[in-house]
Amino acid sequence: MDQHAARILPSILDTIGRTPLVALDRLTRGLPGRIVLKLEYFNPGFSIKDRIALRIIEEAERSGRLKPGGTVIELTSGNTGTGLAVVCAVKGYHLIAVMSEGNSVERRRMLRALGAEVELVPQAPGGQPGQVSKEDLELVERRTRELQEQLGAFRADQFNNPSNVEAHELTTGPEIWEQTGGQVQVFVALVGTAGTFMGVARALKKRRPEIRTYAVEPATAAVLAGKPVTDTRHKLQGGGYAMIPPLWDPRYCDGYIAVSDDEAIAVARRLAREEGIFAGFSTGANVAAALRLAREAEPGTLIATTANDTGLKYLSTDLFP
Ligand SMILES: Cc1ncc(COP(=O)(O)O)c(C=O)c1O
Missing domain, CATH: 3.40.50.1100 (Rossmann fold)
Incomplete structure (x- = not known):
């Protein structure tokens, strides 16, 4: 500090x-x-998650997968999205955060405040607010893929991106x-x-x-x-x-x-x-x-x-x- x-x-x-x-x-x-x-x-x-957000975006810039003014998309329970929103705000990228309705409301408000677009995915049948299940996550994954293909956006992909481990x-x-x-x-x-x-x-x-x-x-x-x-x-x-x-x-x-x-x-x-x-x-x-x-x-x-x-x-x- x-x-x-x-x-x-x-x-x-x-x-x-x-x-x-x-x-x-x-x-x-x-x-x-x-x-x-x-x-x-x-x-x-x-x-x-700010640590991985910074590393993922800077690696994508270095490798050319993310161009100036480009769109970033991510499936997130909120924290990775917020980290990405902070990084994208400073660097001038458009962020679409795809998240489950089961995640707490503070998270989505914060994302919007930081300039991100929030795509909310309804929970699987029987889902309870505040409890995001495997089934909920599968629905969010499906929606993220659809949007990524439609928009040709750079997906941060924290579950598969080695930059996530490297950051830590x-x-x-x-x-x-x-x-x-x-x-x-x-x-x-x-x-x-x-x-x-x-x-x-x-x-x-x-x-x-x-x-x-x-x-x-x-x-x-x-x-x-x-x-x-x-x-x-x-x-x-x-x-x-x-x-x-x-x-x-x-x-x-x-x-x-x-x-x-x-x-x-x-x-x-x-x-x-x-x-x-x-x-x-x-x-x-x-x-x-x-x-x-x-x-x-x-x-x-x-x-x-x-x-x-x-x-x-x-x-x-x-x-x-
Ligand atoms: C609040 C919180 N705790 C724990 C974790 C787990 O960390 P990791 O994804 O690095 O395994 C996360 C990841 O999103 C998180 O947001």
Whole structure:
């Protein structure tokens, strides 16, 4: 953050990344393990996805797939769309964000405020607002493909684009390594596209192969762990899509932790009250998983995870009633 404060920055894009890493020493009082949380809501779009948005657009510019004034399209639960909207606003691209009606209303308003066009896709039969299922995502995918073909737009394609993993391998992971002085021993993260998990796991294991990594999944859809799916609906927006994401590579994963909605919510509320950290459902899931590891850890074990976005994105949900 000091680099940011010390000079005039050319644009908001220069504030992406280099987020603070904060110890949760109040939450872990009396536990053998120590947790550090990387506060990704310090990014200008208030989520971890700004990092991949910047890398995806700049790679597309470099490769010539995106021309000046061009149109960008993306399937998004909101955070990637917001990140892309920030980048497209500064660089002068038109963004179409295709999202499910199940995602929270704050997300779509923010996208529109940043100049994006929002294409809302109705939920599958039986879908519940605030719970985006695998079936909902399939409908959004279909609509994104239709529009991309019609318009000849550049699709950011976060589920398949290697720039997603690279963004975290080149920034998030190395930052965690440097901010912990190379002392980090465990990394834990909810898997959505798997970009965060894979990129950080690669960066850390390259520096020290003994670092252990744990993937977080919804309790009812722990497919990476090989468990049967009992319900594809859950509240961990941005992750847990009940499928193996294309960017996933199990060789970088040492274990799996399943977290229920209730546990994620309880921990997100504790984070706010006991640490003054106001974050979303997926952050609650990440810290819930980290707390489980901290309880069973060798004394002094340093566990890192991410606060993916701000609680402000969920004011219309039951997270903070
Ligand atoms: C709030 C939130 N949490 C977690 C994730 C999961 O990150 P990834 O897609 O890198 O696996 C995302 C991704 O969209 C997210 O928006």
